[in-house]
Amino acid sequence: DAGVIQSPRHEVTEMGQEVTLRCKPISGHNSLFWYRQTMMRGLELLIYFNNNVPIDDSGMPEDRFSAKMPNASFSTLKIQPSEPRDSAVYFCASSLRRKEKLFFGSGTQLSVL
């Protein structure tokens, strides 16, 4: 299995631009998570899906952030408009079932100038 696949690996954009991060979870996993990692705040859960349905989005910073999971093999995290404070590493993770260990992707390093 290729593991959780994220793209792009690096994204550099200017303030105000739209950013779309992509994730392909491990085949057969029912839960998908988006995390953000910064030096100041560590790993923060943004949103999680179970069977493609958003369950908890309380970690999404504000309305500029949105996430979708149109099918079991694909999810996107969108930031519109992006701001410099959104600069961070964004990780996608999946798990086989609820309360199971997460498998993380390699992350997307986002820099908003």
Add this chain to the structure above:
Amino acid sequence: GESVGLHLPTLSVQEGDNSIINCAYSNSASDYFIWYKQESGKGPQFIIDIRSNMDKRQGQRVTVLLNKTVKHLSLQIAATQPGDSAVYFCAESDQTGANNLFFGTGTRLTVIP
């Protein structure tokens, strides 16, 4: 929510020595604990997990100890190698909360050759 915290932000050990990384948690309802290793530029990688009905679990060169009385978790790495240099996170979840893991702030382990 309640948080997970680490006692030591950094740890340096000589190659070949044993390493012990500690983690305190505050949620008495937590029943599942995981240790992750994160190398530079990569996503967190699962190392070992333990459920609250156990107090010790061993893997290859790693042992996790759980003391529910004092809400303490530790990761022991035997014969530490340079490849063990990374940031180590503990994470916890409970059956009553949302389906996500609460991550500690991490401990950076540096192995001195």
